[in-house]
Amino acid sequence: xxxxxxxxxxxxxxxxxxxxxxTEDHKMVRQTVRDWVDRRVMPHIEDWAQNNHCPxxxxxxxxxxxxxxxxxxxxxxxxxxxxxxxxxIMQEVERADSGLRSMVSVxxxxxxxxxxxxxxxxxxxxxxxxxxxxxxxxxxxxxxxDFGSNPGGMITNIKDAGDxxxxxxxxxxxxxxxxxxxxxxWAKDESGRIRGMILERGMEGFSTPSIHNxxxxxxxxxxxxxxxNVKVPKExxxxxxxxxxxxxxxxxxxxxxxxxxxxxxxxxxxxxxxxYAKERIQFDRPIGAFQLQQKKLAEMITEITKAxxxxxxxxQLKNEGRATSAQVSMAKRNNVDMALHIAREARQMLGGMGxxxxxxxxxxxxxxxxxxTYEGTHDIHLLITGxxxxxxxxxx
Ligand SMILES: Cc1cc2nc3c(=O)[nH]c(=O)nc-3n(C[C@H](O)[C@H](O)[C@H](O)COP(=O)(O)OP(=O)(O)OC[C@H]3O[C@@H](n4cnc5c(N)ncnc54)[C@H](O)[C@@H]3O)c2cc1C
Numbered sequence: 259x260x261x262x263x264x265x266x267x268x269x270x271x272x273x274x275x276x277x278x279x280x281t282e283d284h285k286m287v288r289q290t291v292r293d294w295v296d297r298r299v300m301p302h303i304e305d306w307a308q309n310n311h312c313p314x315x316x317x318x319x320x321x322x323x324x325x326x327x328x329x330x331x332x333x334x335x336x337x338x339x340x341x342x343x344x345x346x347i348m349q350e351v352e353r354a355d356s357g358l359r360s361m362v363s364v365x366x367x368x369x370x371x372x373x374x375x376x377x378x379x380x381x382x383x384x385x386x387x388x389x390x391x392x393x394x395x396x397x398x399x400x401x402x403x404d405f406g407s408n409p410g411g412m413i414t415n416i417k418d419a420g421d422x423x424x425x426x427x428x429x430x431x432x433x434x435x436x437x438x439x440x441x442x443x444w445a446k447d448e449s450g451r452i453r454g455m456i457l458e459r460g461m462e463g464f465s466t467p468s469i470h471n472x473x474x475x476x477x478x479x480x481x482x483x484x485x486x487n488v489k490v491p492k493e494x495x496x497x498x499x500x501x502x503x504x505x506x507x508x509x510x511x512x513x514x515x516x517x518x519x520x521x522x523x524x525x526x527x528x529x530x531x532x533x534y535a536k537e538r539i540q541f542d543r544p545i546g547a548f549q550l551q552q553k554k555l556a557e558m559i560t561e562i563t564k565a566x567x568x569x570x571x572x573x574q575l576k577n578e579g580r581a582t583s584a585q586v587s588m589a590k591r592n593n594v595d596m597a598l599h600i601a602r603e604a605r606q607m608l609g610g611m612g613x614x615x616x617x618x619x620x621x622x623x624x625x626x627x628x629x630x631t632y633e634g635t636h637d638i639h640l641l642i643t644g645x646x647x648x649x650x651x652x653x654x
Contacts, residue, residue, distance in 0.1 A: 268296070268353070268529055273563045276570060280342070287328075287343045291350040294323055299354040303477060304615040307355065310472075312479040314395075314437055316358075321392025325351070325362060327370035334374065335387035341576035345518035345569060352519030353526045356625035357478030359519045364433045365389060367512035369396030369442050372454055375507065376499035381456065385440065397438035397466075399429035399483045400505045406431075407638050408653075410502050414445040416453065416490065423447075423495070425455070425463075425488040431632070435466045435481030442496075443483065444505050454496035454504050463488040474628040476621075510586050513633050514576060517569050517589035520629060521562065523622045524597035528558045530617050531604035538609075545607070554603045561600065565593045584646035591639035598626040 270292075277285065298316060306313055320326060329344040330336035339347075344366075352359035370389050373381055388394035405411040414427025425445055435441070441457040441464075457464055463486040472480060496504070532555055535546030545551050572589050575581035601623035605612035613620050630636050645651050 268526070271525055271528055271559055271562055273559050274567065276566050279570060284343050284346055287339065288346040288350055291323065291325060291347050295350055295354045299358060303355050304618070304621065307357070307476040307621050308615055310476045312361065312437070312477055313358065317392040317395060320362060321390065326390050326392060327366035327386070330370055330374050330386065334382055335390040341514070342570065342573035344515065345573050348515040348519040349522035351522065353522035355477050355621065356519065356523055356629050357475040360433045360475060360478045363512050363515045363519070364398055365396055367515055368398030368508050369440070371511050372442050372496060372504065372508045373456065376454055376496040376504060378497050380493070381496070385456065394439045395434060395437060396440045396442060397432050397434035398508065399432050399441050399443040401429060401431045403428060403430050407635060409444070409505060412444065412446060412452070414443070414485065416445050416447050418448060422492060423490045425485045425490050427485050429483040431469065432481055432483050433478055435483055436468045436479040438466070441483055451500045452502055452504060453500055455490050456494045456496070457488065457490065461488050474624045506583065509633055510583050513586050513590040514572065516629060516633055517572065517586070517593045520593040520597040520626070521565050521569060523626060524562050524565070524600045527601045527604040527619050527622055528562060530619055531555065531558070531607045534608050551607060554607060558600045558603065561596045565596050568592065584642055587634065587639040587642040590633065591636055594626060594630045595636060598623070598630055601626055
């Protein structure tokens with residue numbers, strides 16, 4: 259077997275001619291990002307992941323591409339695109355790697371979005387243009403060592419000290435933390451209300467130790483946020499939100515991006531497996547001629563097509579401001595599970611070659627183990643759907 263499958267031009271599956279529904283702008287944005295990914299990411303991504311390297315050197319280019327917070331308004335230096343364009347961007351970036359998509363979507367959905375949505379005009383003008391260009395990078399601190407799926411229990415807290423607050427506590431599993439210039443952090447005030455705030459690197463008592471030894475998302479930097487009596491000026495509090503709905507609103511936006519992104523990872527695995535199945539000869543025939551391998555491919559394209567349709571419709575609802583959190587949960591859960599299943603099947607189809615870095619599948623498979631866990635686990639999203647349809651809370 260030659261290695262041509264690994265480097266052959268990618269063919270994006272579009273079994274139900276979804277392209278007919280995309281506008282020229284959507285297709286142009288998609289092509290621009292696809293070309294950039296092919297040129298700047300694909301030749302290196304396996305090495306970066308193997309070497310646990312987060313490609314922060316790409317940040318200025320990503321800023322120039324305009325894909326940090328692309329759906330936010332142009333007056334803050336963003337691209338002002340619609341939600342479907344945002345989705346296809348996430349799809350194209352995650353076709354390369356879920357870790358890279360994490361870096362981009364944390365910046366856009368979890369840092370820029372809350373500053374835009376909940377911040378003061380001054381905060382918007384101070385941070386958003388720099389975050390859009392990549393001159394400044396951010397991270398989002400919600401998860402704590404003892405509070406993951408249940409963030410409402412958080413113990414990180416602020417105490418009023420006159421013209422500033424004193425912040426104490428710790429966050430863990432924070433994407434972009436090791437290099438971020440700012441962090442959007444969620445903490446309880448003295449009355450137990452959750453407040454959002456912007457922390458800047460260099461504040462005394464604020465540190466961001468790295469988390470090592472990950473087998474997943476190796477091209478993404480993950481760390482902790484540690485707050486030891488950090489003085490947070492009152493003007494750094496996000497004034498227009500309090501309560502758990504603040505971080506959950508950001509997660510809606512990020513989960514929507516993940517729903518699209520997971521399709522990108524699935525498309526990459528399917529495309530690789532399809533090529534391989536046509537080229538790899540066993541028992542004198544291409545393995546794609548055997549029914550068992552065709553079953554896998556037929557099921558993959560069916561599931562990708564269903565996910566594409568689900569997500570496109572969700573994008574329309576988002577554009578109209580009608581998408582519910584539970585609808586976003588359903589798409590995140592379905593699509594990530596779909597992608598993980600396809601990655602596993604595709605890996606088997608490549609036999610021994612499937613575990614190597616010659617092909618992207620094993621990397622996607624390992625990455626998707628994080629994607630199915632973060633931003634609400636697979637089970638938590640199921641509970642959200644269950645609660646939505648029954649009106650009964652099964653969380654506690
Ligand atoms: C690489 C990586 C990057 C991340 N990036 C970020 C980030 O940038 N910012 C951030 O804030 N967080 C981030 N996270 C954290 C992520 O969101 C959490 O890991 C996730 O929410 C799950 O929390 P946990 O790991 O504490 O698991 P737990 O909450 O301890 O869950 C363990 C298991 O119990 C199940 N479970 C929990 N509650 C229930 C219930 N009521 N009923 C049934 N089952 C239940 C879960 O589904 C899961 O299977 C990241 C995580 C990873 C791995």
